[in-house]
Amino acid sequence: MIEIKDLTFAYEEKQVLKNISLDIPQGQFIAILGHNGSGKSTLARMMNALLVPDSGELLVNGVNTKDEARMMEIRRSVGMVFQNPDNQIVAAIVEEDVAFALENLGVESSEIRRRVDLALEEVGLSDYATHAPHYLSGGQKQRVAIAGVIAMQPNIIVLDEATAMLDPKGRRDILALVEDMHKKGKTIVYITHNMSEAIKADRVIVLDEGELVLDGTPREVYANTSAIVDAGLELPRPCQVTTALGLGVALDIDESVELINASK
Amino acid sequence: MPRKEAWGAVFKDITLGQYFPEDSILHRLDARIKLGICFALLIVIFMLKSYLQYGIMMLAIFILILMSKVPLSLYLKSLRPMVILILFTGIINMLMTDGQVIYQFWVFKITYEGVTMAAQMLLRIVLLVVASAILTYTTSPIVLTGALESLLKPLRVFKFPAHEVAMMMTIALRFIPTLIDEADKIIKAQTSRGADFSTGSPMVRAKALVPVLIPLFVNSFRRADELAVAMEARCYNGGDGRTSLHVPRIIARDYVACAVCVLVCAGVLVVNYY
Numbered sequence: 001m002i003e004i005k006d007l008t009f010a011y012e013e014k015q016v017l018k019n020i021s022l023d024i025p026q027g028q029f030i031a032i033l034g035h036n037g038s039g040k041s042t043l044a045r046m047m048n049a050l051l052v053p054d055s056g057e058l059l060v061n062g063v064n065t066k067d068e069a070r071m072m073e074i075r076r077s078v079g080m081v082f083q084n085p086d087n088q089i090v091a092a093i094v095e096e097d098v099a100f101a102l103e104n105l106g107v108e109s110s111e112i113r114r115r116v117d118l119a120l121e122e123v124g125l126s127d128y129a130t131h132a133p134h135y136l137s138g139g140q141k142q143r144v145a146i147a148g149v150i151a152m153q154p155n156i157i158v159l160d161e162a163t164a165m166l167d168p169k170g171r172r173d174i175l176a177l178v179e180d181m182h183k184k185g186k187t188i189v190y191i192t193h194n195m196s197e198a199i200k201a202d203r204v205i206v207l208d209e210g211e212l213v214l215d216g217t218p219r220e221v222y223a224n225t226s227a228i229v230d231a232g233l234e235l236p237r238p239c240q241v242t243t244a245l246g247l248g249v250a251l252d253i254d255e256s257v258e259l260i261n262a263s264k
Numbered sequence: 265m266p267r268k269e270a271w272g273a274v275f276k277d278i279t280l281g282q283y284f285p286e287d288s289i290l291h292r293l294d295a296r297i298k299l300g301i302c303f304a305l306l307i308v309i310f311m312l313k314s315y316l317q318y319g320i321m322m323l324a325i326f327i328l329i330l331m332s333k334v335p336l337s338l339y340l341k342s343l344r345p346m347v348i349l350i351l352f353t354g355i356i357n358m359l360m361t362d363g364q365v366i367y368q369f370w371v372f373k374i375t376y377e378g379v380t381m382a383a384q385m386l387l388r389i390v391l392l393v394v395a396s397a398i399l400t401y402t403t404s405p406i407v408l409t410g411a412l413e414s415l416l417k418p419l420r421v422f423k424f425p426a427h428e429v430a431m432m433m434t435i436a437l438r439f440i441p442t443l444i445d446e447a448d449k450i451i452k453a454q455t456s457r458g459a460d461f462s463t464g465s466p467m468v469r470a471k472a473l474v475p476v477l478i479p480l481f482v483n484s485f486r487r488a489d490e491l492a493v494a495m496e497a498r499c500y501n502g503g504d505g506r507t508s509l510h511v512p513r514i515i516a517r518d519y520v521a522c523a524v525c526v527l528v529c530a531g532v533l534v535v536n537y538y
Binding site: 045048050072075076080082084086087088089090091092093095096099100101102103104105106107108109112113116132133134148152 | 506
């Protein structure tokens, strides 16, 4: 559970986040949408105490991120996956990288072994346990990063543009994995600028120039065509077609076909 | 044009250590024990005096080579960079040592002592190189880094940053292939835009590499920054209180290897007194 109260943050002069208030209940799959520089990545880093608010609060499971003594507690309950698969893998062997967070937390060796094996199985990379990461594809590397997060057993997983550098196949694999983790009860914070990746989310919020401009289910949010264009985002193609035809929001191609057929 | 590929190949040729994966007794030995044995052998090699001692040591090293299941040609290859050094020290030793003259021309004197000295120096260098090659051929750099960390740990009493050094080596090993790939991409991108890396004097070619190295350098800072954030996000907090996925255990064969090593070393050192 994440509670954000009146959060503001500035890098030097530039105001990056302005008066954000947001509650994310446990188990929710929330997508944070915004164009480059909208402040979405900064907000993600706030959730892991990598950054702390200038004013306002951010509470993770009731713990304030400003409480430095409890920083590790926050970081072990919020797993982060970043954009560049190459720059977040620390070890030169897949299983050692998955174990990295657990080693840092001082978990006992046999327990690390158990959790690493489980996590690799969950992301479907058990066969690659002893491989070197640089022989893996981008999608596979990202799954290694997710396995590292799963092994930590956090209840919140934040993905910061985790699919931005992947090919379509890698992207689909990661999205499937995210849905799977959501079904297992994890809170998912999915940060992206690609609106078609957010259709499976329970809830979508849109950030524009550091302000929270839209908040609702994908269907509700995607209906605000003009606000979305103002925020520098682009509706998924099927949705563009149906809204242009005045038929309302279609989240995927099948739905748009149905709407168009029904209108005949 | 094969020459165009040349610079890419230069980067590709930087091998990660020289690990040769095989399934031999030496490969399975605990890396810390191997490091210890290698160190002991190096010290003993420095203490060798008589040809008998050299003979025993050469036999011991030869047995180790056979046990490592690594092809002999690879060991010869590891000696190749040393050829100039061996020749140079050999000639210097032959000419500069005083003693019983066996051949003389102009101001140069080759002495009996000089030849002995040169021969011993040659054997010594060969033995040193091969002994350390046995270690690096049979131990992956990652395992070796782990072993170094645990062996250096006691030095933390003297504020030696054992964990930090090992972490730096791990990250370096992890990123070398990534940076090689990146260098390759930059070279290809610039070649496609007409950059020439393969003609001209060495000076001209070195200059042509500058536009490759600068983006590589800048990018590695960006990578370092992102990696640091990712490590922090994954609860990295320095070496204190860290545990490890693999806890290397010293088992019977490691003790046996130690015992054999001690016997051989002691034997080699003692044999001169009989």
